[in-house]
Amino acid sequence: MNYCSQCGAPVSLKIPVDDNRERYVCDHCGYVHYQNPNNVCGAILTLEDRILLCKRAIEPRYGKWTLPAGFMENNETVAEAAAREAMEEANARAGPLTLFGIFSMPYISQVYLMFHGELASPEVSAGQESLEVGLFRRDEIPWDELAFPVVDHSLRLYLEHGAGKVHHAWFSRGPDRQVELHIID
């Protein structure tokens, strides 16, 4: 960032009084601009033995398959965010959602909050951010065409353990951009 959101003057990176890390601080009015991680809320939505996946119509990972998920918005709960994303990406109505996993990605300052629920209706269709959507049985999942490591990990955990436990892990990314999984619980 270059300019103050409050007064429009230039900002500088400095450590504010009573703080311990650099922030963008306005050179004119002193306003401190905090930057914090974003939550990505998503869901494993099932219809009997099938799992809802969406083929991405947007970058990054255009054309790859993902679980419905997206940035949490202000003034909603984590579960509302996951249900909203399912509706936006797959016109899918989620039943009650339970927490399935929390996955930190400090290298991109994101936290994935994944839920599990049953589809309240079998009718799903591609939303604006999806090329197509589908309900996949275990042996139909396109493992080599998944968009993100967290999607791969969530699907494997669900197929191995089912719902009922909350999984906790974090991902690191090395200088070779290879992503590594670290399981906590």
Place this chain on the structure above:
Amino acid sequence: MNYCSQCGAPVSLKIPVDDNRERYVCDHCGYVHYQNPNNVCGAILTLEDRILLCKRAIEPRYGKWTLPAGFMENNETVAEAAAREAMEEANARAGPLTLFGIFSMPYISQVYLMFHGELASPEVSAGQESLEVGLFRRDEIPWDELAFPVVDHSLRLYLEHGAGKVHHAWFSRGPDRQVELHIID
């Protein structure tokens, strides 16, 4: 916000193309400024049958007791954030942390992520944001002097159930500013 963080020109609230809600968009360069919820990471840290609490030296709720907790920073995991806050507020070294609860507060666009762990050392002392810190037995907890409903709720859940389950709830706030708890799991 009034000005663009990228070019310093005025911003207007409008719905960007391919979006469905109002954002602050730059009138000059078109940059879209997203605003999203913040995570507050904290911990119930125990030493045998005692729980660490901190008396706040900052507003809001100056002088009230709280669990160590604070805003998650970029480039850290949720558990690292909780451990860092314990160190900053109480000079407390946390042992391994397990997820204890996730509590959405949509009225202030915050998500509390509470952990449980044992203190790795009995030495604790007030950090910069605390007037004092203490280790409280069940019957010593200052229930009438707690800072926030989420602290009250977390302590009650821990004393009733112990650790081992991940609790999921959200809080609403009515026009009378009364906060109401909604338990999900």
